[in-house]
Amino acid sequence: MAKRKRQGSPRAVIDVPPSDPPVRPGLLSPPRPVPRHIERPPYARTGDPGPSVSSLVRTPEELAAMRRAGRLAAEVLIVAGENLRVGMTTDEIDRIVHEATIERGGYPSPLGYRGYPKSVCTSVNEVICHGIPDSRPLADGDIVNIDVTLYIDGVHGDTSATFMLGDVDEHSQRLVAETRNALELGIAAVRPGAPVNVIGRAIESHARRHGLGVVREFIGHGIGTEFHSRLQIPHYHDRRATTRLEEGMTFTIEPMLTLGRPDVAMWDDEWTAVTLDGRRTAQFEHTLVVTPEGAEKLTVTADGTCAHELFTEPVRR
Numbered sequence: 113m114a115k116r117k118r119q120g121s122p123r124a125v126i127d128v129p130p131s132d133p134p135v136r137p138g139l140l141s142p143p144r145p146v147p148r149h150i151e152r153p154p155y156a157r158t159g160d161p162g163p164s165v166s167s168l169v170r171t172p173e174e175l176a177a178m179r180r181a182g183r184l185a186a187e188v189l190i191v192a193g194e195n196l197r198v199g200m201t202t203d204e205i206d207r208i209v210h211e212a213t214i215e216r217g218g219y220p221s222p223l224g225y226r227g228y229p230k231s232v233c234t235s236v237n238e239v240i241c242h243g244i245p246d247s248r249p250l251a252d253g254d255i256v257n258i259d260v261t262l263y264i265d266g267v268h269g270d271t272s273a274t275f276m277l278g279d280v281d282e283h284s285q286r287l288v289a290e291t292r293n294a295l296e297l298g299i300a301a302v303r304p305g306a307p308v309n310v311i312g313r314a315i316e317s318h319a320r321r322h323g324l325g326v327v328r329e330f331i332g333h334g335i336g337t338e339f340h341s342r343l344q345i346p347h348y349h350d351r352r353a354t355t356r357l358e359e360g361m362t363f364t365i366e367p368m369l370t371l372g373r374p375d376v377a378m379w380d381d382e383w384t385a386v387t388l389d390g391r392r393t394a395q396f397e398h399t400l401v402v403t404p405e406g407a408e409k410l411t412v413t414a415d416g417t418c419a420h421e422l423f424t425e426p427v428r429r
């Protein structure tokens with residue numbers, strides 16, 4: 113057999129310019145209170161989640177609670193999408209998510225997690241993930257990932273979508289659509305008995321076909337009684353990710369794809385992750401449970417829908 117040249121890290125086929133103007137840090141609003149009657153996750157007091165100790169597989173009771181947490185998280189993400197407007201600040205998204213979460217009896221899982229100061233992550237344009245809501249107004253042409261996690265009855269539901277605002281350039285529209293498709297292909301690869309790396313393999317080969325990069329520094333994770341548990345779900349092909357998928361395992365898949373190179377830089381706030389080359393990036397996330405047939409999405413509404421399906425076109429408000 114002919115020897116193949118060793119492939120280097122993926123490179124964008126089409127040269128797309130950096131997002132302009134770059135996103136800069138804004139000002140944070142004062143902390144938002146959570147009413148006394150809302151049950152807090154164990155880390156809320158100190159910020160420290162401690163070592164992961166939970167099982168990779170859920171009990172039937174935990175799974176029932178996760179369906180509810182997932183449904184409520186899906187509802188909150190839709191509320192955020194319905195309220196998106198050009199000119200609003202990402203801090204206003206935080207207020208909307210905070211209130212919609214509490215209205216449903218949930219706790220906004222990001223708040224106080226390892227010292228995170230807000231109730232949701234809002235990641236604009238070249239921000240890969242963990243953007244902190246602040247005073248920056250959303251501009252016409254922006255893309256913004258809103259990442260909602262809700263805690264109720266002792267378990268978390270975690271879901272995100274990238275929304276488009278107004279006149280979004282063609283490359284960004286393609287990035288957003290193919291990142292959504294990459295998540296669906298990752299989900300479709302799940303079956304009991306397969307190694308977890310089937311997920312990343314499906315996502316990475318899709319990204320390559322479309323000339324998009326895959327971020328390697330942030331991965332999907334086990335979730336349930338803990339926000340982030342031991343189980344790791346890379347979004348690229350990782351030969352070493354050989355853990356077998358088992359019925360009843362719950363985890364997220366949350367690929368971050370890039371128009372340029374997938375290398376990461378961090379802001380001084382130690383949360384905001386941006387692309388090193390300043391080109392745009394998108395992300396979609398679901399919480400899933402492994403079933404006998406494959407995977408079931410937990411972060412969907414009672415009628416099985418979600419923001420991913422409802423907001424495929426740019427928001428024009």
Ligand code: MF3
Pocket residue numbers: 221222223225226228232233242259260261270364366383397
């Ligand atoms: N929701 C993010 C995830 O998908 C985690 C956010 S942690 C925070 O895993 F502290 F930044 F909120």
Ligand code: CO
Pocket residue numbers: 270332333364366397
């Ligand atoms: Co997650």
Ligand code: CO
Pocket residue numbers: 259260261270271272366397
């Ligand atoms: Co998330």
